[in-house]
Amino acid sequence: MAAAHTLQAQLTLAAFFCLLLPGAYLEEEADNCQNVFSADNYLNLTNSLKLFNNCSQQAMQRLEAGKLSELYKLLQNAADSLRSLRVREACQHVNPKNCSFPIIPANGGLVCLTLNRTRYCKPMCNKGYDFQFLRRSRPYERCGEETGFKWTTQYIGGNRLANCQESALAVAANASHYFDKRCLDVAQDYSEETLMISAFLTELKKELHGKINNKTVCFLCGDTSFPISNSRLSVS
Template structure:
């Protein structure tokens, strides 16, 4: 099927508009916003060209989309950095899932979630989140010893390793793209934490693998 240049250009400009609406402090760091927008606008010449695309033009579009996707992914991974307590290492975000984190009483807590079609390697129902704090020696509690990996999500037709609230309704990016769906993730996390720890959750974030 021949690629639809006009539809792709509309899509690219929609992404550009969404980027422009993001928090300026976050999205302009080290020229990030400028670089991404430049990559997207570079597609205009290809999308406005007449006739069927050449194999080189198709490759150019795919390469641009991949570049933009990679840059956006790396940027959103930074959204949990710098939280208290600063002594805690950055927790690894599971591929095929995401990580929701918050700080309460100077304790950094992170909960792993898997996308639909994926499940945890270990049973985590009784342990929905992990902790890094002075009490843990500023290391993450985890089934994975000696590192910052909190969970792994593997292909599975069944989701039995965690509670229902440990899985995204669809996937992490879909949840993150909707304020309402993201708030569901935050609310579920607050309920998990509140069952054992009293205090206000601050520095909340959601990052996708």
């Protein structure tokens, strides 16, 4: 049993190092990373993380302060790398490239995609929050040639599309503009994220005509930052 836990811990740390070294192109390092994410090793990795997540705070307190700090850093860096990896291709350098990336509302998120060379973004708020202005007639904001490559917005200039403020009632927009819980809960559940994106695609298809470029679908939460170098992503 102890040997199994040791192996799981080694695989977990190895996977973290693979995530933390995206530029590790040496053959040996590449082979190590590939082996870590093989089917069996991936299962060991996820099981190890599940065991860690189920540990009580009392159990975690048995770790020395130095080890707690080291583990926290590894977990945080790995999470940041995974988030960056998921959004880099879909959220950066997409058409129309003259459009700046909109501010992601805190306590909410954005779903964006490209249709007919126009970028559409749908602001959403977390449960317990509502929009500052009524949005029932504004299911999305857009940016493209017809808007002078500037975002349509209820705010004066810039790329702020929405604000989510604490509220007991969610009445400013349609039901599809609110998360059942938090944006981050959806971001951590791929099936839920897929359903949410499909809902936005359906909404646009009902109102607009043209080919939607699914490769440019971008989903971001304002609950946390996405440290992507040289990006124009921002959080309010």
